[in-house]
Amino acid sequence: MRLKSFFADTIEEAIQRAHREMGSEAMLVNSKTSPHEARHLGAYEVVCAADNDPLPEETQFSSSRIEQPQPPVDKLSLEVSQLKQQMERLALALARSGAGMAGIASDPELSKIFATLTQAELDADLAYDVIAQIGAPGTTEALRTVLGRLIHTDNQLGRPGSCPPAVALIGPPGSGKTTTLVKLAVRYGITARKPAQILSLDTYRIGAAEELRSYASILGIGFQVIETTVALAQALEEHRQKDLVLIDTPGLARNEMDWFGDLARFLASCAGIEAHLVLPASMRTADLKRAAEQYDILQPSKLLFTRVDETETFGPILNQSIRMGKPVSFLSGGQRIPEDLEPATPELILDLVLKGHPAGLAKFGTAAA
Secondary structure, three states: OEEEEEEEOOHHHHHHHHHHHHOOOOEEEEEEEOOHHHHHHOOEEEEEEEOOOOOOHHHHHHHHHOOOOOOOHHHHHHHHHHHHHHHHHHHHHHHHHHHHHHHHHHOHHHHHHHHHHHHOOOOHHHHHHHHHHHOOOOOHHHHHHHHHOOOOEOOOOOOOOOOOOEEEEEOOOOOOHHHHHHHHHHHHHHOOOOOEEEEEOOOOOOOHHHHHHHHHHHHOOEEEEOOOHHHHHHHHHHOOOOOEEEEEOOOOOHHHHHHHHHHHHHHHHOOOEEEEEEEEOOOOHHHHHHHHHHHHHHOOOEEEEEOHHHOOOOHHHHHHHHHHOOOEEEEEOOOOOOOOEEEOOHHHHHHHHHOOOHHHHHOOOOOOO
């Protein structure tokens, strides 16, 4: 099987070039906007595959006579396993792209929709599924309907019936957990006239607890530093009468995750605490996936995205929610407390991904395209 990239100003033009060069059986594998250094070749880079590139017999014979050093058995097994996985992913992409590519080639409106999803950095296989479900003729209404069915949100704080409702914010360093926690405390504690309590487990980062203590003092909210899971259990019991308990946790690097062992076991045994994984919306898709895998040890129930005002592509939000099977709880962007925090809804995420509703985008100071 042969893979090749084609550059053109439209996806249709790139596909036509692929058919001319690789034959009518060429299949669309992936498409994306061209990187900056290749932008002069065309606005889009389209990767196509075709099973029509056999090696000449003489080349095959000559190659077989060359003695290559044999890799160790374990390494060879690993390479074979990785190659098998790559082929399986390629086969899945080809299978999914069949109906989607046919629709794109036959309907200009579907082509525009596919370009919109590509620009939003939606996963390729997800974009193919959406195109196949829309069918021709493609319309904006059909796109919102199909995409909307994939979006799941839940902005309730705390598990139903838990006493007190307790929410732990977990996530990588610099993701905005502390600021988001303060926004939640103001909106769902002070503004709602409900007594709230802040607990900080972040004794790892110098000055972190003092920063949060200052916020709590200004807002008139109870604050307590917790150093062990035993103390956390005691604090939750002590504040049973509070309407909301918010728990701040440290952001740790990958090589420091052993510190979370006790907390992971505690969260697994304590059904009353709901963990929200806080991730920057401006983070690249690969980095989002890596961070989510790193913090999976803490078994988050929901996803909360920050820095919405620092990006113009929101497909990765939807990619990560679908990949993890977790609903999105809140979206945050900016430093205003608590204004720059919005409960996640399917409509808001659709507006961000498709950039089709200036009023929705303005909530985070993001201009519509």
